[in-house]
């Protein structure tokens with residue numbers, strides 16, 4: 198109820214005043230020193246005191262190491278990292294961005310992707326590998342028509358601009374429409390996406406390093422299927438960043 202009331206108030210304010218200058222996560226306070234207000238920044242990065250990302254897939258674990266899924270079978274991407282858990286303010290911001298069509302959220306969320314990438318550099322005690330392309334996870338054309346935009350493509354464009362990297366948003370396509378991943382269990386998710394992506398015919402990625410971008414990592418099935426398509430087209434390495442990630446299991 199409180200949540201609905203807050204959304205309503207915010208909706209009204211948005212009609213009356215432009216959205217600029219407001220923190221995209223809490224909706225209320227004014228962002229002073231960057232795209233996100235200091236209170237949200239503190240809350241957003243609080244997970245770092247309680248969780249550590251799985252070394253490979255980046256899902257959050259109670260202690261450092263590999264999650265159960267990555268121990269069983271390594272995903273085809275080298276690593277994936279996210280800005281924070283898919284909950285609270287971050288979850289609400291992604292929902293508003295994706296389902297309520299608030300495209301301007303691509304900018305602050307793009308900054309969060311950049312923060313996730315910086316975090317990856319610290320984790321691996323290295324400079325980030327020089328990526329040749331930033332590739333967003335594609336939507337099926339029919340889904341994109343329904344939503345009128347691909348959230349991953351908007352995020353990837355922001356990140357590419359922030360880091361001065363080249364955006365390649367038509368290198369991979371979705372070859373068939375898949376069931377929504379929500380509500381499916383891990384084996385079903387993997388089966389649902391097998392062969393669902395392919396590099397555009399004629400595209401060769403010999404010795405290219407690719408950074409994949411999506412909004413959320415849940416099981417990693419989407420990023421895995423997409424990585425396989427890129428590797429099949431010759432890519433030498435694929436890494437991934439998402440705005441949010443799930444909690445993993447040891």
Ligand SMILES: [Zn+2]
Nearest residue numbers: 220223234237
């Ligand atoms: Zn805030």
Ligand SMILES: [Zn+2]
Nearest residue numbers: 251254264267
């Ligand atoms: Zn993992």
